[in-house]
Amino acid sequence: MKYNTKINDATAQTHSSNNGTHHTHFTHLITFPKAAFTLAEVLITLAIIGVVAAITIPSVVQKYQERVTVTKLKKVYSTLNQAYQMAVIENGTIDQWGLTLSEKDEESGWYTEETMQSFYKFWNVMLKYMKSAKICTYEDDCNLKNFTIKSLDGTEWNAKSRVISILLDDGTMLTGGDINNADCNSDFKTSLTKDVCGDLKFFLNANKSEYTVGKDAFIFYMTKNAIVPVGQNGENNHPFATHCSKNTNYKYNGYGCTAWVIQNENMDYLHCNDLDWDGKHSCK
Numbered sequence: 001m002k003y004n005t006k007i008n009d010a011t012a013q014t015h016s017s018n019n020g021t022h023h024t025h026f027t028h029l030i031t032f033p034k035a036a037f038t039l040a041e042v043l044i045t046l047a048i049i050g051v052v053a054a055i056t057i058p059s060v061v062q063k064y065q066e067r068v069t070v071t072k073l074k075k076v077y078s079t080l081n082q083a084y085q086m087a088v089i090e091n092g093t094i095d096q097w098g099l100t101l102s103e104k105d106e107e108s109g110w111y112t113e114e115t116m117q118s119f120y121k122f123w124n125v126m127l128k129y130m131k132s133a134k135i136c137t138y139e140d141d142c143n144l145k146n147f148t149i150k151s152l153d154g155t156e157w158n159a160k161s162r163v164i165s166i167l168l169d170d171g172t173m174l175t176g177g178d179i180n181n182a183d184c185n186s187d188f189k190t191s192l193t194k195d196v197c198g199d200l201k202f203f204l205n206a207n208k209s210e211y212t213v214g215k216d217a218f219i220f221y222m223t224k225n226a227i228v229p230v231g232q233n234g235e236n237n238h239p240f241a242t243h244c245s246k247n248t249n250y251k252y253n254g255y256g257c258t259a260w261v262i263q264n265e266n267m268d269y270l271h272c273n274d275l276d277w278d279g280k281h282s283c284k
Helices: 039-091 113-129 255-264
Strands: 134-137 147-150 156-160 164-167 173-179 196-203 210-212 217-223 227-229
Touching: 039 113, 039 196, 039 217, 039 227, 039 255, 113 164, 113 173, 217 255, 227 255
Parallel strands: 147 210
Antiparallel strands: 134 164, 147 156, 164 173, 173 196, 196 217, 217 227
């Protein structure tokens, strides 16, 4: 038997390229092995990606949360200062507002009725210049819980009811208006905060039951003419070096962080221990 070995001229025609290489129409019929990953290689790659993600994602999330904290703290500082200075212009310095020393009943541990009335006076003046704020007490339906405050090293130092809270439109909260020096005539242990009358507290979230000073709670001084962040460079009452360190075992550790966050725009004191107002201002 003979086979027809004649190939149709149309399909067997060869073509020449500029470099003289010849190709036929049969070339497309030739197949070559393709590279591919094995199942084991894919699984190993996925495992590596998972490990890297587990290491990096928490750090990224934490940094983002700290940036949010910095932004909110700077915002409330600006809002408070503007409102306070307007209040002083129209009502005189805070020692003229008829406020009394903040005191607690020795048996119950609650603020006295006179102190409660002093809080009301303070915030009723301030809220005239803080239009987006809402005042709440433990008797109001603001869905507020009793809260615990801890120091930066984890020591619990205060637990009480939110007797008066000021809710802001971004979900943050202010409390206090505590008067520690009714005449505002003391240097309060530091030349940087002369004429300090008392303090107030800022909380990043109004619906928590536990806060840590220096993380999600921050302290401001009230002076005669301005709101001042606690922990400024050179302050003796709550110095940054010892009152803003996880390694310091101190009841009010965390009080000295507010000025650092506002001025240096970071919370790196949570991550390294060699920061200083006159030295390193970040962990990098």
